[in-house]
Amino acid sequence: MKLLYFAWVKxxxxxxxxxxxxxxxxxxxxxxxxxxxxxxxxxEAAFADLDIIRCAVDQxxxxxxxxxxxxxxxxxxxxxxxx
Amino acid sequence: MKLLYFAWVKxxxxxxxxxxxxxxxxxxxxxxxxxxxxxxxxxEAAFADLDIIRCAVDQxxxxxxxxxxxxxxxxxxxxxxxx
Amino acid sequence: xxxxxAEDFDVxxxxxxxxxxxxxxxxxxxxxxLVRDVSGDQAVTSMQLEHYPGMTEKELAxxxxxxxxxxxxxxxxxxxxxxxxxxxxNIVLVVTASAHREAAFEAATFLMDYLKTRAPFWKREEGQGxxxxxxxxxxxxxxxARWKHR
Amino acid sequence: xxxxxAEDFDVxxxxxxxxxxxxxxxxxxxxxxLVRDVSGDQAVTSMQLEHYPGMTEKELAxxxxxxxxxxxxxxxxxxxxxxxxxxxxNIVLVVTASAHREAAFEAATFLMDYLKTRAPFWKREEGQGxxxxxxxxxxxxxxxARWKHR
Numbered sequence: 001m002k003l004l005y006f007a008w009v010k011x012x013x014x015x016x017x018x019x020x021x022x023x024x025x026x027x028x029x030x031x032x033x034x035x036x037x038x039x040x041x042x043x044e045a046a047f048a049d050l051d052i053i054r055c056a057v058d059q060x061x062x063x064x065x066x067x068x069x070x071x072x073x074x075x076x077x078x079x080x081x082x083x
Numbered sequence: 084m085k086l087l088y089f090a091w092v093k094x095x096x097x098x099x100x101x102x103x104x105x106x107x108x109x110x111x112x113x114x115x116x117x118x119x120x121x122x123x124x125x126x127e128a129a130f131a132d133l134d135i136i137r138c139a140v141d142q143x144x145x146x147x148x149x150x151x152x153x154x155x156x157x158x159x160x161x162x163x164x165x166x
Numbered sequence: 167x168x169x170x171x172a173e174d175f176d177v178x179x180x181x182x183x184x185x186x187x188x189x190x191x192x193x194x195x196x197x198x199x200l201v202r203d204v205s206g207d208q209a210v211t212s213m214q215l216e217h218y219p220g221m222t223e224k225e226l227a228x229x230x231x232x233x234x235x236x237x238x239x240x241x242x243x244x245x246x247x248x249x250x251x252x253x254x255x256n257i258v259l260v261v262t263a264s265a266h267r268e269a270a271f272e273a274a275t276f277l278m279d280y281l282k283t284r285a286p287f288w289k290r291e292e293g294q295g296x297x298x299x300x301x302x303x304x305x306x307x308x309x310x311a312r313w314k315h316r
Numbered sequence: 317x318x319x320x321x322a323e324d325f326d327v328x329x330x331x332x333x334x335x336x337x338x339x340x341x342x343x344x345x346x347x348x349x350l351v352r353d354v355s356g357d358q359a360v361t362s363m364q365l366e367h368y369p370g371m372t373e374k375e376l377a378x379x380x381x382x383x384x385x386x387x388x389x390x391x392x393x394x395x396x397x398x399x400x401x402x403x404x405x406n407i408v409l410v411v412t413a414s415a416h417r418e419a420a421f422e423a424a425t426f427l428m429d430y431l432k433t434r435a436p437f438w439k440r441e442e443g444q445g446x447x448x449x450x451x452x453x454x455x456x457x458x459x460x461a462r463w464k465h466r
Contacts (some may be wrong), residue, residue, distance in 0.1 A: 004368070005437035006366060006368055006436070007366055007439060007440070007449050008449045014342060028425065032399075038417065050424070056368070056371055056436070057373075058372035059368075059370055059374050060371075060374075061375075061434065075368060075371065075436075077436065078452070079433075079437065079452035080433065080434065080435060080436055080437055080438060080452065081409070081432075081437065081438050081439045081449075081450040081451070081452055082347055082365070082367070082396060082407075082408070082431065082432065082434070082435050082436075082437025082438070082439065083396075083408050083431045083432040083435070083437070087218070089286070089288060090288035090290070090299050091217055091299045112195060113300055113310055129180045139286070141216070142218075142220055142221035142224050142225075143221075143224075144225075144284065149307040151250055156183040158218060158221065158286075160286065161288065161299065161302070162283075162284055162286065162289065162301075162302035163282070163283065163285060163288065163290070163302065164282075164287065164288050164289045164299075164301070164302055165215070165246060165257075165258065165281060165282065165286075165287025165288070165289065166199055166215070166246075166257070166258050166278060166285070166286050166287070169371055177327055177328045177331050177344075177346065178327045178329060178331070179328060180330015181327050181328070181346075181348065185350065185404070186402075186403065187405035187458070189351070189353035189404045190352060190354075191350055191352070192349065192351075192352045193347065193348070193349055193350070194327075194346075194348040194350065195345065195346065195347050195348075195424075196327070196331075196342070196344075196345065196346045197343065197345050197417065197421070198331065198343070198344040198345075199342065199343055199417065200341055200342055200343070200344065201342075202339060202340060202341070203337070203339035203340065204340075204413065207442065208336050239368050248357070251420050253339035254335070254337075254338065254339045265352065267347065267349065267428055268455075268459070270347070271347070271421070271424070271428075272422070274345075275421050276418055278421075287324060302446065305418075307451045309418070
């Protein structure tokens with residue numbers, strides 16, 4: 001599974017992109033974040049306030065409850081500010 | 084006093100512009116129209132349906148009750164259709 | 167700024183002129199009105215735009231001033247063509263510039279709603295061998311009325 | 317039509333391309349968003365536009381399809397720039413073309429409201445020696461929410 005990070009989430013996570021194999025019992029975005037936070041301080045920092053974290057699963061907007069089974073690409077980013 | 088006519092009001096009245104001296108007891112646009120209609124069939128035709136006649140007194144939108152005392156220029160036209 | 171002219175206009179050139187050298191404008195909205203080849207169910211081959219010289223400019227200036235009184239606008243432009251036009255030709259251009267998009271969108275909508283019901287222009291369409299004066303749209307009156315109590 | 321590009325755009329050329337040779341379009345609305353030299357009370361000397369390649373195009377296409385499902389539109393265009401921009405530079409262009417102005421105005425407003433809250437772009441402003449990621453505006457969320465039940 002490919003993870004992507006954008007804007008300040010990328011800066012805090014210290015990476016733009018990484019490949020991970022989360023444990024098989026992780027079912028949704030919320031579970032994935034909980035697992036990521038066990039992997040180091042920079043993930044703790046990136047995901048400290050989930051109110052300002054947005055995500056996309058396979059390039060479609062998702063939320064904490066979106067299932068991740070079969071997903072190829074999951075992205076984390078702040079609320080968008082284009083336009 | 085100068086009278087101006089536009090669009091189909093001009094076509095029915097048979098003139099674009101004319102100078103008139105209405106009787107001194109005519110106080111408002113309604114009185115002016117009533118007087119104009121006594122001047123011939125083409126005015127009767129132009130002012131047959133007052134629901135679709137609009138007017139301007141000295142280049143500001145008016146209505147049947149707008150006073151005409153001191154007015155230099157009064158225009159009659161259909162509802163506008165620009166834009 | 168107000169212009170009544172027979173000549174065509176260029177949306178891009180007008181926007182560029184309004185924003186050139188400025189860094190306080192965050193949003194520009196333009197509206198262009200064009201001649202269509204049908205009106206109701208009738209074919210249109212040409213259109214004559216008549217207006218009331220003198221009052222037209224005054225009324226457009228009043229409408230523009232009203233927009234500036236209602237919204238924080240850095241710049242506005244109204245250009246209206248007169249004379250003979252063909253299907254596909256430009257008729258009217260409204261441009262609004264503001265710091266934020268809400269004011270630019272609302273002011274442009276307002277300018278068009280008011281222009282449609284207050285600016286002294288009249289369209290005469292030709293097609294299928296006959297000419298007819300265009301009737302005012304009831305919807306235009308309703309669109310203008312919604313700004314009354316805002 | 318959707319474009320994500322580093323290059324600038326020309327509003328007039330885009331409108332001309334959309335309307336060329338057509339006589340069924342009565343109304344064209346454009347929205348241009350520009351970089352301002354202040355953000356809140358902070359000076360801005362440059363702006364970086366980051367985006368999510370792949371998802372950006374998909375999301376803009378979804379937003380555009382939603383507008384076509386809601387309004388009778390002859391044509392639409394969304395152009396969004398990425399990379400480094402300076403105050404006064406264009407950021408985004410939305411163009412809507414319809415037979416009548418109501419649809420063109422509403423669809424352009426809708427496209428901007430949805431783009432602001434759904435398209436994966438992030439602005440980073442620089443000024444007075446520091447860089448900061450722009451916070452989302454609460455008003456943008458409210459503006460987008462008003463289309464939910466229409």
